[in-house]
Amino acid sequence: MSFLEFVEGPLFLFAAGVFVLASLWRFVGIIRIGRKKDISPPKGSAAGGFIAGNFRHFFPRGIFARRTWLHIVGGYGFHLGLLALVVLGAPHVAFLEDRLFGFGWTPLPRWGFILVADVAFAGLIVLWVRRISDPVMRLISSRADHIGSILIFLVMLTGAFAMQESHDLLRAIHMLMVDIFLIYFPFSRLFHGFTFVLSRGNTGATYGRKGMNL
Amino acid sequence: MSEQNKAENRAEIAVAKFLEHTDAEAASFFDACVHCGECAQACHFYLNTGDPKYTPTYKLKPMERAYERHKAPFSTLKRMLGLTPSEVTEQELLEWEPLVYDSCNMCGRCTLVCPMGIDIAGTIRKMREGYAAADMVPEGLKRSAEFVRKTSSPMGVTIKALKAQIAHQEKDTGIPIEIDKHGADYMAIFSSMEIMGYPEVLGAYAKLFKKAGLSWTISSVAYEATNVGVQIGSAPMAKEILQRVVDAAEALEVKHVISPECGHAYGAIRWAGPNLMGRQFKFEVVHIIEVLDRLRREGRIPAGPKDGRRMTLHDPCQIIRRGGLLKEPRSLLDDSCSDFIEMKGSGITNFCCGGGGGVSANPRAEDLKLAAFNSKAAQLDAIEGLEAVVVPCANCRTVFEDGLDDQEMDLEVIGLSELVAQTLADT
Numbered sequence: 171m172s173f174l175e176f177v178e179g180p181l182f183l184f185a186a187g188v189f190v191l192a193s194l195w196r197f198v199g200i201i202r203i204g205r206k207k208d209i210s211p212p213k214g215s216a217a218g219g220f221i222a223g224n225f226r227h228f229f230p231r232g233i234f235a236r237r238t239w240l241h242i243v244g245g246y247g248f249h250l251g252l253l254a255l256v257v258l259g260a261p262h263v264a265f266l267e268d269r270l271f272g273f274g275w276t277p278l279p280r281w282g283f284i285l286v287a288d289v290a291f292a293g294l295i296v297l298w299v300r301r302i303s304d305p306v307m308r309l310i311s312s313r314a315d316h317i318g319s320i321l322i323f324l325v326m327l328t329g330a331f332a333m334q335e336s337h338d339l340l341r342a343i344h345m346l347m348v349d350i351f352l353i354y355f356p357f358s359r360l361f362h363g364f365t366f367v368l369s370r371g372n373t374g375a376t377y378g379r380k381g382m383n384l
Numbered sequence: 385m386s387e388q389n390k391a392e393n394r395a396e397i398a399v400a401k402f403l404e405h406t407d408a409e410a411a412s413f414f415d416a417c418v419h420c421g422e423c424a425q426a427c428h429f430y431l432n433t434g435d436p437k438y439t440p441t442y443k444l445k446p447m448e449r450a451y452e453r454h455k456a457p458f459s460t461l462k463r464m465l466g467l468t469p470s471e472v473t474e475q476e477l478l479e480w481e482p483l484v485y486d487s488c489n490m491c492g493r494c495t496l497v498c499p500m501g502i503d504i505a506g507t508i509r510k511m512r513e514g515y516a517a518a519d520m521v522p523e524g525l526k527r528s529a530e531f532v533r534k535t536s537s538p539m540g541v542t543i544k545a546l547k548a549q550i551a552h553q554e555k556d557t558g559i560p561i562e563i564d565k566h567g568a569d570y571m572a573i574f575s576s577m578e579i580m581g582y583p584e585v586l587g588a589y590a591k592l593f594k595k596a597g598l599s600w601t602i603s604s605v606a607y608e609a610t611n612v613g614v615q616i617g618s619a620p621m622a623k624e625i626l627q628r629v630v631d632a633a634e635a636l637e638v639k640h641v642i643s644p645e646c647g648h649a650y651g652a653i654r655w656a657g658p659n660l661m662g663r664q665f666k667f668e669v670v671h672i673i674e675v676l677d678r679l680r681r682e683g684r685i686p687a688g689p690k691d692g693r694r695m696t697l698h699d700p701c702q703i704i705r706r707g708g709l710l711k712e713p714r715s716l717l718d719d720s721c722s723d724f725i726e727m728k729g730s731g732i733t734n735f736c737c738g739g740g741g742g743v744s745a746n747p748r749a750e751d752l753k754l755a756a757f758n759s760k761a762a763q764l765d766a767i768e769g770l771e772a773v774v775v776p777c778a779n780c781r782t783v784f785e786d787g788l789d790d791q792e793m794d795l796e797v798i799g800l801s802e803l804v805a806q807t808l809a810d811t
């Protein structure tokens with residue numbers, strides 16, 4: 171078995187397994203901590219608020235835009251770019267069809283792939299430069315935040331090298347980074363990719379009971 | 385007990401309480417925070433000092449660390465591998481104490497900007513449980529608690545003092561106010577600040593309720609609405625304070641208890657109250673603004689000539705953003721003044737006055753409170769020709785008076801009930 175076959179085969183399946191099981195464990199673990207039932211007479215729906223809160227926080231409020239625009243641009247650029255890269259990049263679609271789902275979908279054209287990759291890179295760099303330069307972010311950032319940023323950067327960088335599909339080793343290194351990323355994800359700050367649903371939802375539910383949409 | 389043991393105990397007590405109060409909601413916040421720092425851009429303590437330590441999420445650090453070390457999923461595994469943060473020490477807790485008490489009004493503005501929707505205010509409330517249990521509470525708040533134990537009022541207002549204020553208002557309005565009236569529909573409670581600083585509010589209630597034909601009373605044993613237990617962060621104390629009101633209201637068999645123009649008092653009885661008591665009340669809790677809005681819509685307190693001064697409204701955080709009463713004060717003001725103008729960023733995104741969450745009862749935080757008021761002053765300053773500001777919270781009102789004085793701004797500060805009473809139709 172070649173190194174490429176190993177990182178795309180058994181190691182990938184192991185990493186994906188860890189990703190799914192550990193993510194489930196952590197997600198359910200948070201919910202299982204439990205919460206006292208709120209018995210104050212409600213004015214609105216907590217369940218409705220849970221959903222509304224999730225949508226509400228997707229959209230930044232205009233009043234804060236002037237002070238937070240850099241983060242909004244960086245954050246949206248990085249996250250949307252990354253999502254498009256992973257889900258619509260031609261090599262990814264082919265890989266997911268071949269290894270996981272057995273079916274595929276229309277990928278982005280090559281120029282589109284390069285464009286979203288550039289957007290994602292630019293977004294990530296903006297966020298990371300802010301993390302190391304802005305006094306507020308420097309104070310509150312932990313080692314885990316930097317590790318997460320560096321890891322995702324390496325995954326994307328090795329992906330860019332592998333894009334030329336000129337050498338198996340480049341593809342293998344990219345896959346190795348992806349495997350490491352999948353294993354690291356559920357134990358790290360990167361897990362906010364799932365917990366945001368709970369945090370926004372919990373706040374939304376509290377305010378929903380009060381008849382507010384915050 | 386040696387000094388070191390005592391220190392360990394205080395830290396242990398606080399951490400145990402942090403963990404007890406880290407429910408699934410708080411855990412989701414700790415696990416979702418991406419340390420992006422956006423919340424700083426909404427917090428008036430950071431905005432007016434520029435000091436990163438006032439970043440909202442940073443204020444939660446000790447509690448977050450305790451969670452990561454002891455309660456988070458995988459914490460056991462990570463602890464074995466030496467990957468969890470170290471134990472929270474008393475030294476750190478003491479270092480954070482001013483951040484937790486002096487620099488957070490529990491106003492909830494930072495939640496609006498947070499991409500994760502994290503409720504910093506609610507989590508600070510839970511964190512204060514740890515501080516209160518470990519007896520790491522600012523002196524000013526301790527003093528208020530002491531007064532409450534003795535007199536039920538954080539300012540030491542006795543029933544004798546209340547009766548004297550009632551007598552004055554009865555004389556001024558010519559309307560009697562009945563105390564301990566069994567079977568009244570409504571029982572009103574007040575904040576000490578209203579009773580001593582703005583007693584006209586008693587006369588305003590009398591005038592408005594007489595007009596509406598509403599049966600109401602004041603209890604001689606439970607007239608205080610503020611709850612220092614909620615500000616300090618002690619559920620047992622908050623429950624004890626609330627118990628007096630609940631017992632009195634149920635003994636008088638009133639149908640409603642009216643929460644006054646005081647932000648935290650409303651949250652304490654309306655939203656936290658039943659949860660603190662562990663049961664639903666036999667009466668409905670209504671805010672005075674809700675009562676007046678209902679009476680107005682039913683045509684029982686018709687509006688007369690409007691106040692012509694240029695006025696704006698301050699939205700007290702615990703009544704508006706965290707209380708859910710956004711439209712009611714505005715609809716009352718529409719009827720009461722002819723030149724009403726909203727502040728920029730009013731309503732849900734409004735700035736706190738800087739004195740909420742126990743900050744105004746904490747003299748140590750005085751300078752910080754006045755610095756935070758700058759955001760409010762800027763909102764007011766931006767309105768040309770402003771003559772008065774309606775502030776439907778007695779605590780905010782005192783902060784406004786201090787803040788305006790400090791900024792040398794000449795502006796009248798007025799309560800909403802008083803304004804509605806002043807602009808009531810004569811017929």
Ligand code: SF4
Pocket residue numbers: 416417418419420421422423424440441497498499500501502
């Ligand atoms: S804005 Fe929200 S996610 Fe960002 S640092 Fe503040 S609390 Fe954390």
Ligand code: SF4
Pocket residue numbers: 426427428429439440443487488489490491492493494495504505736
């Ligand atoms: S709740 Fe208000 S005072 Fe407290 S950190 Fe958030 S914005 Fe600042």
